[in-house]
Amino acid sequence: MRLSQAFQPTLKEVPAEAQIASHRLMLRAGLVRQSSSGIYTWLPAGLRVLRNIANIVRQEQDRIGGQEILMPTVQSAELWRRSGRYDAYGPEMLRIEDRQGRELLYGPTNEEMVTDLFGGTVKSYRELPKMLYHIQWKFRDEIRPRFGVMRGREFYMKDGYSFDLSYEDAVSSYYRIMLSYLKIFRRLGVQAVPMAADTGPIGGELSHEFLVLAPTGESEVFYDAGWDEIDWDSIGLDPQKEEDLQKLREIVKTTYSATDEKHDLSAWEAVPEDRRRGGRGIEVGHIFYFGTKYTESMGVEVSGADGAPLHPHMGSYGIGVSRLVGAIIEASHDEAGIIWPEEVAPYRAALLNLRPGDELCDQLCESIYGRDPEGLLYDDRSDRAGVKFNDADLMGHPWQIIVGPRGAKAGMVELKHRATGERSELALDEALAKLGLA
């Protein structure tokens, strides 16, 4: 994309309403604009990040047998009355009436809908297990929206639902998802620690939330240093292998972690003092096993092997996709701006033409840009160099390819790594090779 044509309005000054780093940076870098309290419009670069995150989630969910569907945002009150949650959910649920006077709601979550879908379709134990997920906008009428997209009222979320025949199978599904989540967060470039959690209005008995460690997090967290030290890639746990899921269960059981809500002082004191870690965390995911709660309340059964009907065991698994955009920035930024992890960056590199109009610079830039117009953000604006440097740092692409008249004469470009600040003068071919553009 040519920056001269892009709809990416960067701001030199910070809008007064933004209090925390991620919110300020998202506004300044031109990722989002607020529409009303807790409701945002995503601009092109922000949308790219949102999609990158969603795609990583998708790939990893598919890898463990998830199947993507897309359920509607608007649901009928009738559905929620069947589970008994219509009244239980409270004012956080946005209720709507259509022109016929029918009661509708903007979905805050989809257990009822997916259970109904499943029940109407699956009739035999032979069709289990099933893992369905979708990535869809949700609405929860938060009492006090704040922190930009981190606590919006409208938010983009992946919610998955597992259906199993037995408690044992459901617990396997639960840990399979947990393993998948750990991988997802690693790919997103953040450290997220699973912590025992309350089940809230979703209900159930086995639940963990995933907290990204960041100083602005809303919860206080306590965990064993083991969570910092485990090298998941080299352990290589396979989500399809039952014994590996058992190993994960063992790690979870023996490596302490909890938010302040579930903090257990006696267990904490059993952790050696030099291994206790604390801090603040942002909740970016939450998984629940809730058994037959919905299949029973909504009357969903399948025939078992012996012909007798049984209620499938369910779990639900959420990842806050839009919140993650903010959370990643909270965990990865500096004074100058955002530092995007490789896989989520809106563009892999910014190409800075320090002297547009200079024949050599233009030529060199065009030849580089032509190699990947989709993946490069070409700053071809007629602004001065300082503006471009500052905007590139603000927008936070992993790499900057800097082309100026000095180097251009010699066929050299400069490569800057945003995260480390490291710069190197390279011959064009070398630079292209390093970025995989050769």
Added chain:
RNA sequence: CGGGCAGUAGCGCAGUCUGGUAGCGCAUCAGUCUGGGGGACUGGGGGUCGUGGGUUCGAAUCCCGCCUGCCCGACCA
């Protein structure tokens, strides 16, 4: 929902106390120079002062209602 604060140009703000018909910086447009970390100069455009009512010869300014946004707290992906 309880407590606090704020709405004046795209953004950041002054002007409100003490009423006299709106201003600064940045951004933007035109031009000249400049050219490796938000450059300089010249000239221009842009505002029903959140909104409705009231007081007054006259309201951004005083009074009342409403709307919107933000911060602290109890709740959540």
